[in-house]
Amino acid sequence: MSNMFTHESRQFKFDILVNICRQAFKGEVVEDDVQAYARNLVSLEGPRYRCCVYKEREVLRQRVRLAMGKMAREEIEPNPRQIIHVIDAACDGCSIKKIRVTDNCRKCMAKSCLAACRFGAIHIGNVRSEIDYTKCKECGACARACPYSAIVVTERPCYAHCPVQAISWDSNNIAVIDEKRCINCGQCENACPFGAIEDVSWVVPVIKAIKMGTEVYAIVAPSIQGQFENATIPQVLKSVEMLGFTKCEEVAIGADAVAEFEYQELAEHKKSGAPMTTSCCPGFVNMLKIHFPKLYKENKSTTVTPMEALARRIKRDHPDAGVVFIGPCLAKKQEAMEDYSVVDYVLTYEELAAMLISKGINPEEIEASEEEYPSVFGRNFAFSGGVAQAVAEAAKEHNDGPYTAFMANGAMECKKQLQIMQAGKFTFDILEGMCCPGGCIAGPGTISDAVQVKGRMAKENMTTDKKTIQKSLEIFSFDNVDMEVGTHAE
Amino acid sequence: MVNVEICIGSACYVKGSSQVVNDLNALIKEKGWEDKIAVKGSFCMKACQNHIGLGIRINGRQIEGVTAQNAREILDRELSAALA
Numbered sequence: 001m002s003n004m005f006t007h008e009s010r011q012f013k014f015d016i017l018v019n020i021c022r023q024a025f026k027g028e029v030v031e032d033d034v035q036a037y038a039r040n041l042v043s044l045e046g047p048r049y050r051c052c053v054y055k056e057r058e059v060l061r062q063r064v065r066l067a068m069g070k071m072a073r074e075e076i077e078p079n080p081r082q083i084i085h086v087i088d089a090a091c092d093g094c095s096i097k098k099i100r101v102t103d104n105c106r107k108c109m110a111k112s113c114l115a116a117c118r119f120g121a122i123h124i125g126n127v128r129s130e131i132d133y134t135k136c137k138e139c140g141a142c143a144r145a146c147p148y149s150a151i152v153v154t155e156r157p158c159y160a161h162c163p164v165q166a167i168s169w170d171s172n173n174i175a176v177i178d179e180k181r182c183i184n185c186g187q188c189e190n191a192c193p194f195g196a197i198e199d200v201s202w203v204v205p206v207i208k209a210i211k212m213g214t215e216v217y218a219i220v221a222p223s224i225q226g227q228f229e230n231a232t233i234p235q236v237l238k239s240v241e242m243l244g245f246t247k248c249e250e251v252a253i254g255a256d257a258v259a260e261f262e263y264q265e266l267a268e269h270k271k272s273g274a275p276m277t278t279s280c281c282p283g284f285v286n287m288l289k290i291h292f293p294k295l296y297k298e299n300k301s302t303t304v305t306p307m308e309a310l311a312r313r314i315k316r317d318h319p320d321a322g323v324v325f326i327g328p329c330l331a332k333k334q335e336a337m338e339d340y341s342v343v344d345y346v347l348t349y350e351e352l353a354a355m356l357i358s359k360g361i362n363p364e365e366i367e368a369s370e371e372e373y374p375s376v377f378g379r380n381f382a383f384s385g386g387v388a389q390a391v392a393e394a395a396k397e398h399n400d401g402p403y404t405a406f407m408a409n410g411a412m413e414c415k416k417q418l419q420i421m422q423a424g425k426f427t428f429d430i431l432e433g434m435c436c437p438g439g440c441i442a443g444p445g446t447i448s449d450a451v452q453v454k455g456r457m458a459k460e461n462m463t464t465d466k467k468t469i470q471k472s473l474e475i476f477s478f479d480n481v482d483m484e485v486g487t488h489a490e
Numbered sequence: 491m492v493n494v495e496i497c498i499g500s501a502c503y504v505k506g507s508s509q510v511v512n513d514l515n516a517l518i519k520e521k522g523w524e525d526k527i528a529v530k531g532s533f534c535m536k537a538c539q540n541h542i543g544l545g546i547r548i549n550g551r552q553i554e555g556v557t558a559q560n561a562r563e564i565l566d567r568e569l570s571a572a573l574a
Contacts, residue, residue, distance in 0.1 A: 205503040212531035322533035344533045
């Protein structure tokens with residue numbers, strides 16, 4: 001198998017998924033096989049990423065369990081709402097000291113580090129400066145003062161990328177996720193160089209449902225455009241259907257409806273003077289819900305996400321069918337678990353690619369004809385700025401506006417803007433929040449480079465008929481589809 | 491023909507409904523019920539929200555209190571009754 005990812009730990013995870021999919025399509029995936037499977041994939045000859053073959057097998061065993069939709073270890077109580085998990089055997093327990101003196105230190109005469117430290121945490125040791133960690137406040141002043149860059153500020157990648165401080169570590173320095181704080185945004189998973197943080201996968205039950213002949217619809221997120229090299233949207237939809245799904249539809253259809261409804265909501269917000277935050281990024285919504293409950297109540301758009309809108313539209317017409325969302329997002333796996341959600345399963349593009357490879361389907365080679373499609377505005381929900389733009393377009397189509405928007409690009413920026421809003425200093429009408437820097441096209445479940453994807457999207461969308469959101473809603477009617485989130489079940 | 495529907499939605503899957511499908515297929519084979527029972531996959535039947543255990547319906551009737559551990563026992567009893 002050729003490498004699809006430049007990141008080796010990511011490739012390893014992917015190879016496991018492909019193997020599981022193959023097994024699931026063939027017959028049953030039985031847990032007892034896991035041990036044998038681990039032996040098979042991790043041989044005594046290597047390659048070796050860890051200290052020994054036994055550790056590697058344990059890491060693999062935990063990975064396989066997560067890929068099968070189970071908790072990493074048997075004794076962990078399953079919590080369906082927690083998607084992101086630490087593979088404790090894979091966690092390297094990396095540096096937890098934020099400030100470190102490296103051997104670049106020349107024990108110079110100036111000793112600017114000593115002078116810079118306001119807490120008396122630095123003393124000069126035998127060979128270099130040393131830090132007394134009981135006094136260090138991790139301010140970084142010493143690092144900035146050193147003319148040799150001998151003092152470095154490092155943070156665990158997982159901790160550094162977590163926007164909500166949900167990551168800590170146990171007495172063995174192994175990362176631990178606080179499930180009460182975690183927003184399932186997946187930034188830590190993206191950041192970990194050891195692949196020690198992973199999401200639960202639902203490929204096995206989805207394949208099982210397909211194999212049992214159950215009616216299952218697949219819906220693909222807007223950012224799927226351009227994920228599979230130069231495969232066009234009709235080719236991708238057809239490829240997904242070839243896996244055994246009843247039908248595959250574009251979530252951009254739901255996005256058009258969301259733009260229309262969020263515009264109407266925005267008009268209400270404008271009247272009352274409360275800025276509105278967008279609802280489509282589930283990581284952002286979780287951030288509001290868990291960490292900014294007041295804003296969640298007063299400012300969050302109560303329109304459902306495009307995924308939910310389209311899933312409800314499908315269930316309106318086919319109440320017994322299942323709906324599987326395929327997207328770039330890990331937090332969507334959690335959104336689907338909310339009581340109000342009618343989505344049955346969520347897969348990532350990575351998991352879709354694993355399914356396609358296991359069945360030998362290459363979307364670029366599939367012949368497909370174009371059917372009715374949504375507006376480009378709906379499709380552009382895929383990247384930062386696209387949602388606010390679509391809402392503005394909906395307003396324009398109603399001869400309303402203009403509205404001002406701020407695009408919070410990335411989880412850290414989202415948090416900052418929410419803090420500003422909480423302080424009453426947010427001056428725009430709309431806050432578009434997207435947890436992944438760049439938007440969904442850079443999500444943790446994507447398989448292609450975000451910049452390339454954006455280019456491919458623009459190229460394909462040039463050839464569309466430039467329809468308006470109104471036109472799209474005439475083709476895809478959302479009559480009798482409840483567009484409100486509804487019960488905020490805790 | 492007795493119809494058995496088992497929820498293979500995510501919440502039930504996490505709680506072991508996939509194992510129940512395997513157990514049920516084994517049970518059917520053991521008892522020679524292949525021609526009398528049809529097993530179907532289904533999506534959420536709200537068993538999870540109503541806290542009544544795994545989502546399982548026999549001839550459209552929801553069976554309550556099923557877990558991955560007691561599934562075989564309960565299915566054996568309920569199906570024997572349904573077939574009688």
